[in-house]
Amino acid sequence: MEIIAFNNVIIEFKSNVKFFQSQFKFVIFTDSMKVSINPIFCIALFSLLFHLTGAAQFKSAVIGVDGLTCSACSFATEKSLLELKSIDSVHMQLEQNTATVFFKAGQKVNMKDVAQKVVDAGFSVRSITAVITIKELTVTPDYCWNYENDTYHFIKLNEVQKLNGDILLTFIGEKYMPPKEFKKWKTYSENRCGSTGAQTPYSQNYNVTIQ
Amino acid sequence: MLQFNRKSILLFFLFIIASPSFFAQELFPLNEPASTIPKGVLGLRAIGETYREINQFRNQFSLRVMYGVLPRLSVMATVGISNHHDKNFPTNLVSHSHNGNQTTYTTGDFQRGVVYPYRSNGAYLFMKYRFISRDGSHRHFRMAAYAEGAYVQQAHDEAEPNLMGDTKGYGAGLITTCLKNHFAISFTSGFIIPGSYVGLSPDENGGPLIPTKINYGRALTYNLSMGYLLFPQVYKDYDQLNVNIYLELLGKAYEAAQVTQYGNISVPINTPLLEKGNYMDIAPGLQCIIKSNLRIDVSVKLPMINKSYARFYPVFLVGVQRYFYFRRKK
Numbered sequence: 001m002e003i004i005a006f007n008n009v010i011i012e013f014k015s016n017v018k019f020f021q022s023q024f025k026f027v028i029f030t031d032s033m034k035v036s037i038n039p040i041f042c043i044a045l046f047s048l049l050f051h052l053t054g055a056a057q058f059k060s061a062v063i064g065v066d067g068l069t070c071s072a073c074s075f076a077t078e079k080s081l082l083e084l085k086s087i088d089s090v091h092m093q094l095e096q097n098t099a100t101v102f103f104k105a106g107q108k109v110n111m112k113d114v115a116q117k118v119v120d121a122g123f124s125v126r127s128i129t130a131v132i133t134i135k136e137l138t139v140t141p142d143y144c145w146n147y148e149n150d151t152y153h154f155i156k157l158n159e160v161q162k163l164n165g166d167i168l169l170t171f172i173g174e175k176y177m178p179p180k181e182f183k184k185w186k187t188y189s190e191n192r193c194g195s196t197g198a199q200t201p202y203s204q205n206y207n208v209t210i211q
Numbered sequence: 212m213l214q215f216n217r218k219s220i221l222l223f224f225l226f227i228i229a230s231p232s233f234f235a236q237e238l239f240p241l242n243e244p245a246s247t248i249p250k251g252v253l254g255l256r257a258i259g260e261t262y263r264e265i266n267q268f269r270n271q272f273s274l275r276v277m278y279g280v281l282p283r284l285s286v287m288a289t290v291g292i293s294n295h296h297d298k299n300f301p302t303n304l305v306s307h308s309h310n311g312n313q314t315t316y317t318t319g320d321f322q323r324g325v326v327y328p329y330r331s332n333g334a335y336l337f338m339k340y341r342f343i344s345r346d347g348s349h350r351h352f353r354m355a356a357y358a359e360g361a362y363v364q365q366a367h368d369e370a371e372p373n374l375m376g377d378t379k380g381y382g383a384g385l386i387t388t389c390l391k392n393h394f395a396i397s398f399t400s401g402f403i404i405p406g407s408y409v410g411l412s413p414d415e416n417g418g419p420l421i422p423t424k425i426n427y428g429r430a431l432t433y434n435l436s437m438g439y440l441l442f443p444q445v446y447k448d449y450d451q452l453n454v455n456i457y458l459e460l461l462g463k464a465y466e467a468a469q470v471t472q473y474g475n476i477s478v479p480i481n482t483p484l485l486e487k488g489n490y491m492d493i494a495p496g497l498q499c500i501i502k503s504n505l506r507i508d509v510s511v512k513l514p515m516i517n518k519s520y521a522r523f524y525p526v527f528l529v530g531v532q533r534y535f536y537f538r539r540k541k
Contacts, residue, residue, distance in 0.1 A: 067346030069237070069390050071446055071453060072534075075503040076249045079536040083251075094446040097348050120250035120282045124346035178346075 056134045056147055058086075058109040059166070063099040064126030065118055066178065070094075073123065080121035084113055097126070108148050112204055115175045126178060128171040129211060137163045139210075150204040155188040161210065168211035217493050217515045237388050237395040239436040240496040240508035240530055241459050244397050245353035245388035247341045248279035248534070256532040258291070264523045265324025269295050271376055273332065283342070289335040293376050296365040297327045300412040304368055305423055305470060305478050307414060316478040318470055318485050321368070332376040333363040339386065350391040357401065358383045365408065369521045370428040370468035370485045372405035377521060378427050380405035395438040403430040403465075412472070421472050428466030428487060435460040453500035461512070463519070464489035483520060490517035494528075506532040 068074055074092040077099055081090045086107040091100045099118070103109050115125045137145065141157040155172060172185045189207040237244040248254055254277035261270045273291030280286055303321040307314050336359065343354035360381040361374035372378045384401015405427035411420035441454040467487040470478040480486055496510035512526040 066348060067344065067351040069349060069351065069395075070440070070500075071449055071451065071503040072238070072500055072506070074446075075449055076252065076534070076536075079252075080249055122247055122249050122279075122282055124344065126346075126348075 056132055056137075057105060058103045059131045059133055060100060060102045061111070061114065061128055061130035063101065063114065063118060063128050065097055065099055065123050066126045067123040068094060068097055073121075077118060077121040077123060080117045081114070084117060086110070087114070110150075110204065111171055111206060112175060115171075124178065125176055126181075128176045130169045130171070132167050132169055133165065134163045134167050139163060150206060153189075153205065153207045154209065155185075155207050156209045163210075169208045170211055172207040172209055217513060237390050237397060237436075237438055238455070238498065238500075238506060239397060239438060239457055239459060240498060240510045240528065241461065241494055241512075242397060242399050242434050242436045243337070243339060243355075243357065243386060244436075245339075245341055245343075245355040245386040246351075247283055247339060247355065248277055248285040250279045250282045251537065252279045253277070253535040253537070254532060255535070256530055258289075259529045260293075260526060262523050262526040267324060267326055269293070269523070270329075271295065271332070273375070283344075284340050285338065287337040289337070289375065291332040291376060292329045293332055293365075294327045294329045295376065296330065296367055297325075298330070298366060299410045299420065300366045300368055300423055300425075301325060302413040303415050305412045305414070305421065305472060306416065308416075316472060316476060317481050318478055320482050320484070330365060332365065333361060333379065335359065335361040335363075335375050351388075352390075353388045355386045355388075356383070357386060366410040367408060367425070367427065367521075368484065370480075370487065371463065371465050371519060371521045372403045372427045372430050373521060374403060374405075378405040378408070380427070382432075384432065397436045399432070399434040399436070401432050403432065405429065422474070423478075424471045424474070425485075426469040426471075428468055430463050430465035433462040449503040453498075453503075455498040455500070457494075457496040457498065457508075457510070459494040459496065459510070460491055460515070461494060462489070462491040462516075488517065488520070490519050491515050492519065492526075496528075504533055506530070508532075 065077060068077065071094060074094045078090045078092050081087055081099060081101055086103050086109045087101050088104045089102045093100070101114065111128060111130065115128065118125050138160065139145065139154045139157065140160050141154070143154045143157070145152040145154065172189055174182050177185070185207075237246060256275040256277065258273040258275065259270070261268050271291060271293035273289050275287055275289040277285060277287045301321040303319055305316055306319050307316045337357065339355045339357040341353055341355040343352070345352040358381070359374055361379050363374075363376065363379045365377060367373075367377040372380055374380055374382060380403055382401055382403040384399060386397060386399045388395070388397040407424055407426040409422060409424045412423035413420055436457065436459040438455055438457045441456055443451045443453065465488060467480055468485040470480065470485065472478055492512045493515040494510045494512045496508055498506065498508045500506045508528070508530040510528045512522070512524065512528070514524050518524065
């Protein structure tokens with residue numbers, strides 16, 4: 001496997017050759033330098049990059065909306081959600097009281113802002129379940145995952161889970177469910193992180209559980 | 212043979228809303244619901260009112276601008292014109308008679324149906340704040356507080372205050388709206404503290420025009436609004452035409468007016484138009500919503516208990532409303 005440096009900044013990975021084998025030599029090209037590095041270092045660097053960038057992407061979310069009573073209300077909710085840069089399209093289902101949003105690739109998703117847009121339209125969030133594509137993440141009960149400068153605290157997990165592929169994440173919190181429902185989750189969401197990645201403070205803290 | 216009196220209208224509506232499995236809507240033609248306008252959304256509403264008084268039509272045309280300041284706070288400003296009043300009071304609103312050296316002033320029944328020019332109704336401001344929201348699946352319970360104020364310079368000649376076009380003043384109240392699947396009901400109650408108007412009052416016996424001040428009566432208002440969605444039975448897309456029927460009961464109780472002339476002469480009230488009173492109107496309405504945004508209402512007000520002296524019945528109202536969404540990408 002070859003690692004090609006591009007403009008001294010972005011490292012591009014070429015081919016899918018297994019990189020666990022120590023006989024491969026990894027070469028990093030810079031503008032004017034050719035450096036050969038230890039494969040173990042590259043594995044660590046690769047893993048770290050995946051961990052920090054998450055190698056993850058929110059694809060869509062189904063938002064349960066309470067209080068919707070007319071098509072004009074649905075219309076207003078859709079318009080409000082479309083104000084977010086991260087949302088590509090919205091599909092409202094008035095009969096089922098849901099809004100399915102599809103996120104744009106490459107845009108950071110702030111689920112707190114998504115919930116706020118429903119409130120801005122004049123309604124309440126009953127639930128948010130998002131589809132997120134995750135590459136190889138192992139989570140333990142109360143694991144705190146740092147993704148795109150936010151912390152995702154996995155709660156109510158009974159065992160270690162290895163996440164790879166499309167995962168259904170349900171958001172737990174006062175902004176993501178009715179007050180009565182949140183009372184049932186209160187003790188879980190107060191638990192502290194059992195195992196964390198990097199220690200730097202993050203801008204948003206989300207409590208999530210896997211469906 | 213069907214008889215369209217007030218009682219039958221009420222019974223018909225109650226029968227309809229007892230039917231199951233329909234959604235209701237709270238977009239009442241004549242009352243604001245406890246729900247607020249979505250944040251950042253601008254609304255425009257054109258309102259027309261007309262009724263026949265003796266041999267001419269009294270018309271009022273208003274334009275309302277509405278804005279969602281916060282998810283829970285909406286503000287509205289309304290301007291308009293009407294031909295309900297003149298700058299001065301009608302002849303013989305106050306009349307006088309001489310008895311020796313004594314002059315006796317009194318209010319009396321004055322001529323109705325006089326043609327007046329169109330004059331500005333000033334400005335009417337309204338704001339509401341939703342402080343309770345209990346939302347569920349196809350239902351919600353909401354409460355809002357409202358405050359209103361108006362600056363109007365019209366020679367309104369009845370005791371009944373009305374901030375939309377007749378009297379200046381302010382008011383506040385509460386709105387409670389409950390909606391569950393097939394039934395929407397809302398109760399609005401509040402008070403109005405009107406100002407006064409000083410104008411000149413002609414007397415049919417001749418003489419100079421007399422400066423006359425009317426302090427209008429304070430009022431309590433109590434309105435009950437009900438709404439029901441006729442179709443569609445199942446929502447498929449935004450392009451479906453929505454048709455709703457409404458029934459609103461509009462009640463008001465007000466104090467007598469105080470009339471003074473020359474700044475200090477109190478004039479006794481001898482006409483029901485300026486005495487204290489109370490009434491309740493019934494207003495059935497029909498509403499179409501086109502492409503989930505353009506809303507057209509038609510209502511008619513009829514007297515149910517007593518009557519308002521400020522209008523002649525039936526009063527026809529038309530409203531056309533649209534929201535404007537400004538797509539700001541954040």
